[in-house]
Amino acid sequence: MKDKDFLQSCIKKYYEPKPTIGKNCTIKILRVTPTCANSVITHIEGIKPSINYFAYTRASDLEINVIEEKFVWDILKEDESLNAKIIGYNNEQMIFVVPKKE
Numbered sequence: 001m002k003d004k005d006f007l008q009s010c011i012k013k014y015y016e017p018k019p020t021i022g023k024n025c026t027i028k029i030l031r032v033t034p035t036c037a038n039s040v041i042t043h044i045e046g047i048k049p050s051i052n053y054f055a056y057t058r059a060s061d062l063e064i065n066v067i068e069e070k071f072v073w074d075i076l077k078e079d080e081s082l083n084a085k086i087i088g089y090n091n092e093q094m095i096f097v098v099p100k101k102e
Contacts, residue, residue: 019044019053019086019095027055027084027097034071035059041095042081053095061087061098 019025019041026043037057041049059072076082076099084097 019049021086021088023086024100025055025084025086025097027082027099029076029078029080029082032073032076032078034073037072037076039097041097044086054093055084055086055095055097056090057084057097057099061096 023045025041025045027039028042029037029039031038036059039055039057041053041055043049044053057072057076062072062075063070083100085100086095087098088096090096
């Protein structure tokens, strides 16, 4: 038996679904600063990912007003679980999300 045939018969095919733009997800906020929030995606529209996808919420995606001194940490809190929507990616495996209003 050749190595290629052996590997194909012994190793199960593995498929990790990729999060796509526009999908709804559940995030858990890890850290909040005045200008951004870092979180991890725990659930993606019926899929529980086995990979930890990290998400980033920018101040420009929230209703932030610097003049009135309203920042990201006034809206989002650490260890909070929220429903969010995936709106984009960057080149460092970070996913941009925006929390959904309930």
